[in-house]
Amino acid sequence: MNRRTVLTRAATAAAALLLAGCTGTGGSTKGQDAEAPDDPSKVSGTITVLTQRTDLVQDGTMKKYAAAFNRTYPKVKVEFQALTNYESEVKIRMNTENYGDVLMIPGVIKKSDYPRFFASLGTRAERSKKYRFTDFTTVDGKVYGQSPIGVMPGFVYNKKVWEQAGVTTWPTTSAQFLDGLKAIKEKTGATPYYTNFAAQWPLTSWTFVKGSVHCDPRATTKLVEGDPWAQGADLRVGDTLLYDIVHGGLAEKDPTTTNWEASKARLAKGEIATQWLGTWAIIQFQDAAEKAGLDPADIGFMPFPAQVDGTFCAVVGPDYNQAVNIHSPHKEAARAWIDWFTDNSGYDKDNLAISPLKDAPLPEVLKPYEEAGVKLIELDDSAGAEEKLIDDQSEVGIYKPDYRQDLVDLARGARKGSLDGFLGDLGRKWAAAQKTVGS
Numbered sequence: 001m002n003r004r005t006v007l008t009r010a011a012t013a014a015a016a017l018l019l020a021g022c023t024g025t026g027g028s029t030k031g032q033d034a035e036a037p038d039d040p041s042k043v044s045g046t047i048t049v050l051t052q053r054t055d056l057v058q059d060g061t062m063k064k065y066a067a068a069f070n071r072t073y074p075k076v077k078v079e080f081q082a083l084t085n086y087e088s089e090v091k092i093r094m095n096t097e098n099y100g101d102v103l104m105i106p107g108v109i110k111k112s113d114y115p116r117f118f119a120s121l122g123t124r125a126e127r128s129k130k131y132r133f134t135d136f137t138t139v140d141g142k143v144y145g146q147s148p149i150g151v152m153p154g155f156v157y158n159k160k161v162w163e164q165a166g167v168t169t170w171p172t173t174s175a176q177f178l179d180g181l182k183a184i185k186e187k188t189g190a191t192p193y194y195t196n197f198a199a200q201w202p203l204t205s206w207t208f209v210k211g212s213v214h215c216d217p218r219a220t221t222k223l224v225e226g227d228p229w230a231q232g233a234d235l236r237v238g239d240t241l242l243y244d245i246v247h248g249g250l251a252e253k254d255p256t257t258t259n260w261e262a263s264k265a266r267l268a269k270g271e272i273a274t275q276w277l278g279t280w281a282i283i284q285f286q287d288a289a290e291k292a293g294l295d296p297a298d299i300g301f302m303p304f305p306a307q308v309d310g311t312f313c314a315v316v317g318p319d320y321n322q323a324v325n326i327h328s329p330h331k332e333a334a335r336a337w338i339d340w341f342t343d344n345s346g347y348d349k350d351n352l353a354i355s356p357l358k359d360a361p362l363p364e365v366l367k368p369y370e371e372a373g374v375k376l377i378e379l380d381d382s383a384g385a386e387e388k389l390i391d392d393q394s395e396v397g398i399y400k401p402d403y404r405q406d407l408v409d410l411a412r413g414a415r416k417g418s419l420d421g422f423l424g425d426l427g428r429k430w431a432a433a434q435k436t437v438g439s
Contacts, residue, residue, distance in 0.1 A: 034331040046076075047328070097325075133356060149354060151354065155276055155304075158190070161184060173305055182250065188273070194274070206238050210235060223383075255408055313374065316354055
């Protein structure tokens, strides 16, 4: 998984409007289904799969997946189109009917409009028995997309550095986490925490603390109905921790000079101890360790430092959701690709990701989560559209990097003000937007 995935996941979470000027002919085809084929030997046609994974198309990985698919569906030819600026390019193409046979659902489409552009994969009641994340693409009881992997936020960290600092168990509170970073600063030569401020997009990951802090599947609904920065609220807890890390001198000296690509090798080598990212990043840091001749097993992953009744919680959510173009002349073949890629491709294992199959085990790198009894939860997304509208109207940008760059600047003294004043201002903007959206 590369950084575009994180950017586009943020775009998906933040988008509030339908494609500008998108008319298409979806109205006349609304309500179509992409039926699962009964006999693989009879499914035929050439399908185009749009993907943001330019790296996997260029290195031949996607071609290998297609070859494996053809062992089950020999009469289907799969062609890939990798788009560098996926969101913007697909947005333009969706003004026509020509947006591939299979595509990742762009974030600029309102959930309520999925039936205009995509064929249904079946009912939520049916699919939710087998798959995670069905709520995220369900409209009127029907599911319109399926993510091939699940992701969750957490701290990617160098186990050896933390052990050298004398911290051998995961912190359970923000105060314990800060104590751990202080010990790293005092006892090792590593930078305790790395913000990746200059790259900007990693800062958006801090919004994904929501749900984990209080182990609450209704965290999105509470954010919509209340003040996200009230005392004890998820975003306030996360933003306060980020502020305290930087304000306490536990991050890099000059955030404006950070380098995302270089940070992978530096963490693998023990020059950096910790970064808040997500499961998607683990394989990248392990690859960096291997290239440096180091043990990939030194790369660990820990949950946000908060517990409910003595238990950590981690929120599992979908990556991009694959969907069938409602205008595709080969819907059966397109559906076959989505089902096979989700169930049998091994894409989740290749990326050390969480399987969307409910009965699948966690990847090996997350075995410590099982051993520690970390509770995995999925957020109720029923208020997701309203959250996006409020965020857009307020201009806070909880899935954009700007306000957390301002927060980091405040913490390091490059911006005037207090933390309470800063978070209070965000809350006031949010409350004003809530009244507008609710009116």
